Amino acid sequence: MTSTDIHSPLAYTGGDGRYDIDRHYCDLRRQRRLYTFIGVGAILVALFFSLWFANETNAGKFFDRLPHFFDFVGDLMPRDGWEVWRALFDLSSPYYDGSFKYDYPDGRVYITVSLFVPEYFYKMIETLNIALLSTAIGFTFGFLLCFLAATNITTSRWLRFFVRRFMEFLRAFPEIVIAGFFLAIFSLGPVPAIIAVAIHTIGALGKMFFEVVENADMRPDEGLRAVGANWFERVWFGIVPQVMPNFLSYGLLRLEINVRASTIIGAVGAGGIGEVLRLSISRGHEAKTLAIIVLLFSTIVCVDQLSAWLRKKIVGNQAFEFGA
Amino acid sequence: MLEFQKVTRRFGANTAVDSIDISVPTGQMVGIIGASGAGKSTLLRMINRLIDTSDGCILYEGVNVSVLKGQLLRNWQRDCAMIFQQFNLVPRLDVITNVMLGRLNHRSTVASLLNMFSDEERAMAIAALERLGIERAAMQRAGTLSGGQQQRVAIARALMQQPKVILADEPIASLDPRNAQIVMQSLADINKRDGITVITNLHTLDTARAYCERIIGMQAGKVVFDGGPNDLTEAAARRIYGAEGLEDAFSEAVTSTSFAASRPAKSAAFVAAGLEPATAERPAMKKAAKA
Secondary structure (H helix, E strand, O other): OOOOHHHOOOHHHHOOEEEHHHHHHHHHHHHHHHHHHHHHHHHHHHHHHHHHHHHHHHHOOOHHHHHHHHHHHHOOOOOOOHHHHHOOOOOOOOOOOOOHHOOOOOOOOOOOOOOEEEEEHHHHHHHHHHHHHHHHHHHHHHHHHHHHOOOOOOOOOHHHHHHHHHHHHHHOHHHHHHHHHHHHHHHOOHHHHHHHHHHHHHHHHHHHHHHHOOOOOOOOHHHHHHHHHHHHHHHHHHHHHHHHHHHHHHHHHHHHHHHHHHHHHHHHHHHHHHHHHHHHHHHOOOHHHHHHHHHHHHHHHHHHHHHHHHHHHHHHHHHHOOOO | EEEEEOOOOOOOEEEEEEEEEEEOHHHHHHHEEEEEOOHHHHHHHOOOOOOOEEEEEEEEEEEEEEOHHHHHHHHHHHHHHEEEEOOOOOOEEHHHHHHHHOOOOOOOHHHOOOOEEEEEEEHHHHHHHHHOOHHHHHOOOOOHHHHHHHHHHHHHHHHOOOOOEEOOOOOOOOOOOOHHHHHHHHHHHHHHHHHHEEEEOOOHHHHHHHHHEEEEEEEEEEEEEEEOHHHOOOOHHHHOOOOOOOOOOOOOOHHOOOOOHHHHHHHHHHHOOOHHHOOHHHHHHHHHHHO
């Protein structure tokens, strides 16, 4: 083809005077619309049948049970609004009749003769402690393992394969399943909870971490290779400074998740706030239940806010700096 | 003495460097020129083993460096410092730490990982930065520096390795003329004062002529020119870049990054072609297509 007919419209039009490219574009568009239509239709049909199947297999029918939706809320109404705060801060109740239901001062943790930590705050600290410890353990081992799983750092295919499968195995089971297993071994208490959450965290953070490492800029590493640095030095000076802000950000996110996870694990017997929440719901202690829910909610909001603030501090604008 | 014996590198079916036989005496300043894809970078990277050779071997003082492994390989890489087009510093570490990283191979790994650098090493780093004229940026993060400053930090790091050879892969390709001049002068100064062999890839002919005592031209993986700066005539350059018979396809002044050559000549070239700089290469392409 010579240079003159590149710019001639004649080269591109069929017999009807339309551009070939235009006709091709319209064909493609028609095809794409058809596929979209079929796809959306298929999803709607599947959704209808799965909802129908779920309703059929449910113990009570959905629409029959719907009016009872607010029964639970009714069960949660305390005698008066102040009862919630009395339960939260372990103050004695005017309704105290000797029963456990209104015995709020029971369970105070005394530091001195007169100074005490209210029971639920103490339990909340227990839960937070589980979350903090297990996140720290998970972060450490995830950090150590992730470099062995990253394609750009570890050249041995077998080592990478092994480390990746190992991390998959660690995060395959939900914390509550692992906790059940360790509870059987170590009996009730926070230690099995810490082990369970930490194991899951190693697997989850390790995966996040090695993906960050694989996205790292390899030019500093090349520079260090040319210096004659060994593997450890190249990782520590070439890769770690780049990936650390992202690692910390993921670590803080994991801390938020772990606070919730250790609450749930508490409900199966690993101590902490989850355990007292389950007990007070099943015993019908409405003021205590509400107090725990208020405490749990405000703690999770605080942890989320704090970690969001910290993440912004750590990652900040540096992460978006040109060439960084 | 650095000797190349039938050095070849293949990437799949492609031969990037094809059976090269040259030898570089100690203390020489060598410039390698050639079109993109001629194999300059591959050749340089084979010397310090960022890329392995497919065939042939490279000898330094009689030692075959193409087969070194482990600690011996890392020792050779320390003796054979490299400077990159994109500087390859660690952007998040400060300048002085980046420079001290040049000592990594001289010291224990554990001390390095704990960031324990000795007083002598700090003094060395400051001296190296002073020599390059950037000691005032020592505490800044390397990523915040300009390109020219970063390249000088990279040279300071190379000096910390106490190398016998310095390789420079297009060291001035992403720098402005002023910084290019500083970087090339620093390399020439290191070559003269310290007697370190310098081998540098360049893509501007006048830089090669001005700073290098020996120029090697490569085309399609082969050495097609080897001589002093005075032997590098325009006809020889046309041969290296494969631009024979194209009168206006090849103007040395267009690519020049030096002050003296570029300004008057560049405008003259554009006036002759009757074109703006951005479109200056189009007629050349048309002619190439015909040829």
